[in-house]
Amino acid sequence: MADYPKGPVSHSQVSGYLRCSKQFELERISQYPAPPAWYFIGGTAVHNATEAMDRIDPIPIAYSPEEIAKFWSDAYEAEIEAQFLTWPADEEWLKFGRKGSEQGHAYWFDRGLEAVNAYWAWRLAHPEFLLESIEERFDVVIDGIQFTGRIDRVFQTPKGRIIVDLKTGTRRPESGLQLALYRMGYELSHGLPEGHSGASGGWFMTKDGELHFEPIAPFTNRVLSGILKAYLAGVRQDVFLPNVGPACFSCAMKQACAAVSGPTPEALRYDSLLRS
Secondary structure (H helix, E strand, O other), X not given: OOOOOOOOEEHHHHHHHHHOHHHHHHHHHOOOOOOOEHHHHXXXXXXXXXXXXXXXXXXXXXXXHHHHXXXXXXXXXXXXXXXXXXXXXXXXXXXXXXXXXXXXXXHHHHHXXXXXXXXXXXXXXXXXXXXXXXXXXXXXXXXXXXXXXXXXXXXXXXXXXXXXXXXXXXXXXXXXXXXXXXXXXXXXXXXXXXXXXXXXXXXXXXXOOEEEEXXXXXXXXXXXXXXXXXXXXXXXXOOOOOOOOHHHHHOOXXXXXXXXXXXXXXXXXHOHHHOO
């Protein structure tokens, strides 16, 4: 795919390619049509609900349980309505959970409400974290590569600036690559020399309601530029290898993946492994 991407590179592209380049191909290049997944709907709604709360009260105030529930239910129902426009048959929406559990509307309503409560409890417990920006977008160029992103939160703390990404999953990311890319985007968009933002990075895990700091110092701009170049080289040379493992169970692309499902009609149409 010599002309991919047609626009800027994003972290979601890079992380998706690193996680499983075959899933990346099926979703982004071949565009296999799969119904929305409830984990995506729930995660997006958690982001939207917490964003709304932070925008209204950048210095957090105590809300009643009913008020928090209203923030959550409004965001959840809005995201469901948005998905109806793309895939009206909601009985087909994916309910994959760990170990074969079914995680649909009711599951994510409860889990999402817990996540929003956990985030706001943390905000109230840490007044020393001063909110600098919410969903801050950047569009920068590094070594000729256009790179774009949106940072969930940037906080100023007594120990310096911290770039925070909210995660609604059960496991923390395996590396700080995303946070490092966002730190680079933040500094370039603000005209700061590398390292002069003093920014560290952290994941806010809604599962435990805690902020987990992540080392990002090894990811210098030179290293990050090399990763972006390697990503583009792999995509443009059609290098799409399946990363078969436990995550395949909940992958929305599995029916079209020959390495997981064999030569299904979907795989014959969408998976480049089966093209002569």
